[in-house]
Amino acid sequence: MLLPTLNTRILYAARKVTALFSPPRSLHSSLGLWPQDLNPEIKLKIEKHWTEEIQINHSNKNGGLCYVLAQFPYPSGNLHMGHVRVYTISDTIARFHKLNGKKVIHPIGWDAFGLPAENAAIERNIEPQHWTATNIASMKKQLLHLGLNFDWDRELSTCDPEYYKWTQYIFVKLFEKGLAYQNKANVNWDPVDQTVLADEQVDELGCSWRSGAKVEKKTLTQWFIKTTQFAQKLYDGLSSDQLENWKDIINLQKHWIGECNGVVVTFKMVVNDKLRSLDIWTSEPFKFIHGEFLTISCNNVMIQESANSSCKMLKAINPITDSEIPVYISDDVNYAEGRDVYIACPSIDKYDRDLAKKLNIPLISTNTRLNIETENQRAIDIAKDKNVGGYFVSSKLKDWLISRQRFWGTPIPIIHCPKCGPIPVPYKDLPLNLPIDSSKPGSKSLGDLNDWVNCKCPQCNTNSMRETDTMDTFVDSSWYYYRFLDPKNGEIPFRKENLLGCTPVDIYIGGKEHAVLHLYYARFMSYFLHSLGWTKFEEPFRKLLVQGMVMGQSHKIKSSGRYISADNVEKVGNQYREKVTQEPVVVQWEKMSKSKHNGENPERLLTAYGCDTTRLLILADVPPATSRHWSEATFPGVLNWQHRLWITMRDFLNHRNDKVLLDSNNMCREEMDTYNLKLWDSRNYFTANTTYHFKHTQKLSVGISRLQALTNALRNKIPPEIIAKSKEYELALASLIIMLSPVAPHFCSELWAGLLSAPRRLCEDSPLIDWEKSVLNQKWPKVDEHYKLSFLCKVDGVDRCDLKITAPVLDCLGQEQAIQIMLEQEKVSNRLKKGIVKTHYELYPGCRAILHIFTDRSVKKKKKEVEVDNEGYRV
Numbered sequence: 001m002l003l004p005t006l007n008t009r010i011l012y013a014a015r016k017v018t019a020l021f022s023p024p025r026s027l028h029s030s031l032g033l034w035p036q037d038l039n040p041e042i043k044l045k046i047e048k049h050w051t052e053e054i055q056i057n058h059s060n061k062n063g064g065l066c067y068v069l070a071q072f073p074y075p076s077g078n079l080h081m082g083h084v085r086v087y088t089i090s091d092t093i094a095r096f097h098k099l100n101g102k103k104v105i106h107p108i109g110w111d112a113f114g115l116p117a118e119n120a121a122i123e124r125n126i127e128p129q130h131w132t133a134t135n136i137a138s139m140k141k142q143l144l145h146l147g148l149n150f151d152w153d154r155e156l157s158t159c160d161p162e163y164y165k166w167t168q169y170i171f172v173k174l175f176e177k178g179l180a181y182q183n184k185a186n187v188n189w190d191p192v193d194q195t196v197l198a199d200e201q202v203d204e205l206g207c208s209w210r211s212g213a214k215v216e217k218k219t220l221t222q223w224f225i226k227t228t229q230f231a232q233k234l235y236d237g238l239s240s241d242q243l244e245n246w247k248d249i250i251n252l253q254k255h256w257i258g259e260c261n262g263v264v265v266t267f268k269m270v271v272n273d274k275l276r277s278l279d280i281w282t283s284e285p286f287k288f289i290h291g292e293f294l295t296i297s298c299n300n301v302m303i304q305e306s307a308n309s310s311c312k313m314l315k316a317i318n319p320i321t322d323s324e325i326p327v328y329i330s331d332d333v334n335y336a337e338g339r340d341v342y343i344a345c346p347s348i349d350k351y352d353r354d355l356a357k358k359l360n361i362p363l364i365s366t367n368t369r370l371n372i373e374t375e376n377q378r379a380i381d382i383a384k385d386k387n388v389g390g391y392f393v394s395s396k397l398k399d400w401l402i403s404r405q406r407f408w409g410t411p412i413p414i415i416h417c418p419k420c421g422p423i424p425v426p427y428k429d430l431p432l433n434l435p436i437d438s439s440k441p442g443s444k445s446l447g448d449l450n451d452w453v454n455c456k457c458p459q460c461n462t463n464s465m466r467e468t469d470t471m472d473t474f475v476d477s478s479w480y481y482y483r484f485l486d487p488k489n490g491e492i493p494f495r496k497e498n499l500l501g502c503t504p505v506d507i508y509i510g511g512k513e514h515a516v517l518h519l520y521y522a523r524f525m526s527y528f529l530h531s532l533g534w535t536k537f538e539e540p541f542r543k544l545l546v547q548g549m550v551m552g553q554s555h556k557i558k559s560s561g562r563y564i565s566a567d568n569v570e571k572v573g574n575q576y577r578e579k580v581t582q583e584p585v586v587v588q589w590e591k592m593s594k595s596k597h598n599g600e601n602p603e604r605l606l607t608a609y610g611c612d613t614t615r616l617l618i619l620a621d622v623p624p625a626t627s628r629h630w631s632e633a634t635f636p637g638v639l640n641w642q643h644r645l646w647i648t649m650r651d652f653l654n655h656r657n658d659k660v661l662l663d664s665n666n667m668c669r670e671e672m673d674t675y676n677l678k679l680w681d682s683r684n685y686f687t688a689n690t691t692y693h694f695k696h697t698q699k700l701s702v703g704i705s706r707l708q709a710l711t712n713a714l715r716n717k718i719p720p721e722i723i724a725k726s727k728e729y730e731l732a733l734a735s736l737i738i739m740l741s742p743v744a745p746h747f748c749s750e751l752w753a754g755l756l757s758a759p760r761r762l763c764e765d766s767p768l769i770d771w772e773k774s775v776l777n778q779k780w781p782k783v784d785e786h787y788k789l790s791f792l793c794k795v796d797g798v799d800r801c802d803l804k805i806t807a808p809v810l811d812c813l814g815q816e817q818a819i820q821i822m823l824e825q826e827k828v829s830n831r832l833k834k835g836i837v838k839t840h841y842e843l844y845p846g847c848r849a850i851l852h853i854f855t856d857r858s859v860k861k862k863k864k865e866v867e868v869d870n871e872g873y874r875v
Helices: 006-019 040-054 081-099 115-124 128-145 161-176 227-239 248-257 301-306 350-358 372-385 517-531 602-609 611-619 632-656 659-663 669-697 700-715 720-725 727-740 745-756 807-811 815-823 856-860
Strands: 065-070 103-105 107-110 151-157 180-190 195-197 216-225 262-271 274-282 293-296 315-318 323-329 341-344 389-393 414-417 421-424 454-456 463-466 505-511 541-547 550-557 569-572 575-578 585-591 788-795 798-806 836-844 848-855
Touching: 040 602, 040 611, 040 745, 065 081, 081 103, 081 505, 081 541, 081 550, 081 602, 081 611, 081 669, 081 700, 107 128, 115 128, 128 602, 161 180, 161 421, 161 517, 180 274, 180 301, 195 216, 216 301, 227 248, 227 389, 227 517, 248 517, 262 301, 262 372, 274 341, 341 350, 372 389, 517 541, 575 585, 602 611, 611 632, 611 700, 611 745, 632 700, 632 720, 632 727, 632 745, 659 720, 669 700, 669 720, 669 727, 669 836, 700 727, 727 745, 788 807, 788 815, 798 807, 798 815, 815 836, 815 848
Parallel strands: 065 103, 065 505, 107 151, 293 323, 505 541, 788 848
Antiparallel strands: 180 195, 180 216, 262 274, 262 315, 262 389, 293 341, 315 323, 414 421, 414 463, 454 463, 550 585, 569 575, 788 798, 836 848
16 A cells, blocks of 8 residues: 655644644544545545544534425335435535535434334234334434434434324314314225225226225225315415425425315205215305205215115205205216315306206295305305305315324324214323234234223213224324424424524425425425414425436336346347347336336445445436436446546645645746636636525536536646645635535545645635634635626526626625616617516526516417526526
8 A cells, every 4th residue: 555645644643743732523634545546445434534523513503594304204224216315415405504604404303104114014023113113223324324414313203102292282283173073985995904095095007006906995984184274375375485496396286276266164964864064165155145955966975875774855054044955966967176065056046047957956936136246255254253164275175084094103182982072182191102012013903902992081981982093194294394393392392482593494305206295284284383373484395305216227028017137138239138038128217116126225336336426426417306317327427526536636735745846936927827817717607606506406416517617627737836836726626625525525524634634725814714624614615706707687588698797796786776787788678679578586696696587579479488497497
């Protein structure tokens, strides 16, 4: 092994002596392996050397708060590449904000309840809590191996009674407000897993997403949360100024909620001498006052039940008028989407009059004239006053069905008393614990455990029974982002003051598959908790970063659809064939899966390349929101870049230690100034661009490409004399290492230690760098005040004018002044022959500014042509 130069060794020794008189946490010194070529062994040595430093929380304790949250994982026991991607993204963003002086909150926890753990435990004849705990320990070790810097002191697990106690507490609040209720429903039943499935858990063939069994339809009494009562607020909230960068997620949410163009009122209906609740939706609320009859579809749950009884006469009680209203069974009605009940008013509505005639329903002779608008409002007011509805909602949106008929979930804290009806478990008795000590590995339902089910009514002490359904895991994950901010609170779910400055969550990171249901439920819960006065804001998340899937290349035999590994495939001409049979093979990109033989094991990458290289590989080339086609063909670019960084530092140290070079004077001042100016320009240009993409667009891959370009600028025919003597070179190299450190913290810590080991620092007095601190404690670089930034004007989505303005001036440029400046530019004014419809100004301090101008011409274009501008932003 080659040894460092004598000067370097002496400096290392001096630094170690100095460290004895430094504060308790002194800087690590470099391993001094620069003479060697970078290889996997050296990378792993670097990571081992810097692991302790990497795991320290380098947040500025006095800085402004920044809450970076990645969706917490289900503890499956093994990381997959999706985990690697999402948590590398969140860790990079968290480290970026720490370098920008923020006190960053970056927590992690475990979405630990659910069917997979329970089934796995049953298969292994162990209890699900033991299986889950083992998996959590395994995944935590892997997350640490990735160099992820989470706030482990905030760690939580949804299967911990100290967490689900508060989920139950919130459920009781919902119950008290009339938002949690029981009703019969047609549900998807998995006959193998013996539980209800959401529609989204049933594939296009009608099979369960977990067991693969054909799903059956059942009528069961289920627990619901009345999310529809907040539908209008949730829909309108999508236009809130608090939301940043939601882009097409807004449309997904709006489509799920639907246009809230009708009102729901809960009637009571007598079926088999029992009073049942019946939600009725109409876009004409006046009918709740003046309606004369109801129609109901044969497919309605109540009708299917009554068909098996002697009950022939149906009637309902209208809570608005407190009177009975007849109910007719018919499928020959234009029911609104998602509804199977219709309220008719033939005396006012022509369609209803024709319907009555078609169904031979007697007409009431009347010449009623109404002010429809007034009567609509009157009906809504009465409904709200009587607490029987009156809220606006789309016809298709349903309440949230949360019942699950399995053991491993949060118990629903309800006691069924034969006298008092459903009674919530008193707050003082929460948590209602899962009966873990009395459970058996084969138990699939709480109903199997009689000792737990039988209890006394808390109101009248009558023999009663506990609810045996558990909650859908979406309930656990609908509020965890607030508990992270007060995880040790034993009195209430969280204190409002602990949320101040942290909410809405600054940036929420997760897969697009959760951008509808989980996000909808989380938004509902946040709105509900706000209605209780627990939070300052309704919306839970300010900015979303939706990551694409990591896709692997799969190979399947064309004739049978059987998946085979890539090792069994060969390319013959332009076709792929199985090596043995020579059958044609279909090659395509699909979500990684063991069954498709297209997965990548993160442990292999970590062992072969190290965690920093793995992090670079997952982030480079493709922006987070785009699906990542995982291929080793992309590896050389990142590996070569790391090698170039390594030899850049080696060259820097060699030239700084070369006394002959330092004493030489072969370059004239003008030539040196030319190189320094280019280095200065490169440093500022790439700093502005990298900052823009790390901070504002979150296109981390683009930011990384800018750092690669800065590396090239430092290596592109730069004479040794400049490397040895230039302050600008030293400052540019330091800036590069700092900006790369959020992505590759171990590797950059070693590069930084190498920089510190140089025999002299030319930028010793630079306000941009604190040479006494590690790279993870530096300040993120900023452009120099006299550097000119880009002020771009786009007209109808096309770049028309790009002015250069110094950073201090641009950062103070308001919208009116920005518009005026651009209107004076010929390149812009020549494009404004049509009238200006609107403008949109975006200022990114220290980076750039963009003015969007839209004219009459853009309005006349097809929607898809103006839907997205060149930066990918919806216009």
